Amino acid sequence: MNGLELQNILLTFPEGGQRRTVLDIPYLKVTSGEHVGIRGASGSGKSSLLNVVSGLVLPDRGTVRWGATVPGALPEHQRDRWRGQHIGFVFQDFQLFPELEALENVLLPATFTGWRIPEALIRRGRGLLEQMHVCPTRKVRALSRGEKQRVAIARTLAMEPDVVLFDEPTSALDPEMVKEVLGVIRELTRSGMTILIVTHEMGFAREVSDRVLFICDGVIKEEGVPEQIFTCPRDPSTIRFLSMVL
Numbered sequence: 001m002n003g004l005e006l007q008n009i010l011l012t013f014p015e016g017g018q019r020r021t022v023l024d025i026p027y028l029k030v031t032s033g034e035h036v037g038i039r040g041a042s043g044s045g046k047s048s049l050l051n052v053v054s055g056l057v058l059p060d061r062g063t064v065r066w067g068a069t070v071p072g073a074l075p076e077h078q079r080d081r082w083r084g085q086h087i088g089f090v091f092q093d094f095q096l097f098p099e100l101e102a103l104e105n106v107l108l109p110a111t112f113t114g115w116r117i118p119e120a121l122i123r124r125g126r127g128l129l130e131q132m133h134v135c136p137t138r139k140v141r142a143l144s145r146g147e148k149q150r151v152a153i154a155r156t157l158a159m160e161p162d163v164v165l166f167d168e169p170t171s172a173l174d175p176e177m178v179k180e181v182l183g184v185i186r187e188l189t190r191s192g193m194t195i196l197i198v199t200h201e202m203g204f205a206r207e208v209s210d211r212v213l214f215i216c217d218g219v220i221k222e223e224g225v226p227e228q229i230f231t232c233p234r235d236p237s238t239i240r241f242l243s244m245v246l
Contacts, residue, residue, distance in 0.1 A: 001086050001162040002067030003194070004030040004053055009062035011048060011218070022048045023059065023218040030196065032162075035189050037209035037226070038198045041241055045218035046198040050165045053196065054087045055079050066163075084109060088156035092168040094148045096155075098141035102134050106155040121158060128154040132184055146177030153184055164188065166197040202245065206230055214238045 006028040012019040023045050030036055038046050051057040053064055055071035064072055066086065071079050096105045106125040110117045129136045132150040140148060149169060156164055166185065170178040182204050189195060189208045199205050205212060206226040214222045214229060216237040222229060230246070233239050 001032070001069075003032045003034070004028075004163075005063075005065045006053065007063045007065070009052060009059045009064070011052060011057065011059045021218050023052060025049075025062075025218075025220055028213075028220065030194065032194055033192050035195045035208055035210045036197070037205035037212040038196060038215065039200075039202075039205065039212060039229075039241075040215035044215045046215055047167050048218070049215065050089070050167050050196060050198060054089060054165055055083050056089075084159065086162045088159065088161035088164040090149075090152050090156050090164065090166045090169050092171045094145075094152045094172075096140045096148055096151060099139065101137050101139055102129055102143065102147075102151045102154075103136035105140055105151055106136075106158050109155065109159055124160075125154065125158045128157055144177065145173050146180045149173065149177070149181045150184055153181070153188075157188075161193075163194040163196070166195070166199065168198050168200065170199065170201060200245075202230070214241070216241070 006025055009023055009025040010021070011023040012021050038049065040046050048057065052059055055064065058072050063070060069082065071082060074082060097108070100108070103125055106129060107117055107122065110121055126136045129151065132154055134143065134147050134150050134154070140151065143151065169185065170181050173181060178201070182201065185197070186208060197205070209226050211223060212226050212229040213220050214233070214235065222233060222235040222238045229238070230242065233242055
């Protein structure tokens with residue numbers, strides 16, 4: 001799948017009898033294989049951006065294009081199938097089933113196709129879990145939070161997506177577990193896969209991102225290489241935000 005292109009995106013939500021602007025992005029392009037870090041204060045529109053580019057949420061206006069595909073133009077069932085084939089999403093709250101084994105959780109997306117799970121996929125899922133030092137047969141409820149996030153990442157990678165979207169994958173973890181999960185993501189960035197990551201881990205974003213976007217009130221206020229964004233920001237809102245977190 002080729003890169004991402006957003007044009008004239010407007011997303012609003014109802015609030016107090018009016019519509020509140022959540023995203024207002026005239027243009028954004030992400031090339032295939034690029035790693036993009038997304039920063040901004042809580043409620044700035046970071047997660048909404050991931051939801052829009054994945055087709056989970058359709059904007060009020062504008063076009064999201066992945067190569068030749070415009071997900072918003074597809075019927076819902078086709079859009080869901082397209083997303084399952086091409087987009088991997090790792091959430092901060094894992095979204096796992098605690099009573100199932102780790103491998104069962106990894107294979108769960110494949111069960112939605114209605115077909116028998118291929119043996120090759122089972123082997124791939126087991127291999128990913130072992131690579132991430134998680135026992136495939138352990139119940140998820142018995143895993144640490146760091147192990148659960150690694151299961152969620154393995155579930156995403158098992159489906160061999162073209163793009164992985166990370167939404168604050170370490171925000172619910174303690175420092176030692178953060179180190180484990182960031183190590184897995186760091187390895188993933190070396191694979192050439194397209195990655196968009198919302199993270200509050202500033203040093204990590206600086207290390208693995210080809211480009212960083214700074215969002216404030218649904219608007220991309222500034223974008224550039226990490227060195228420029230973190231050391232020489234130009235937009236007042238970026239400067240103000242970084243002064244509070246660095």
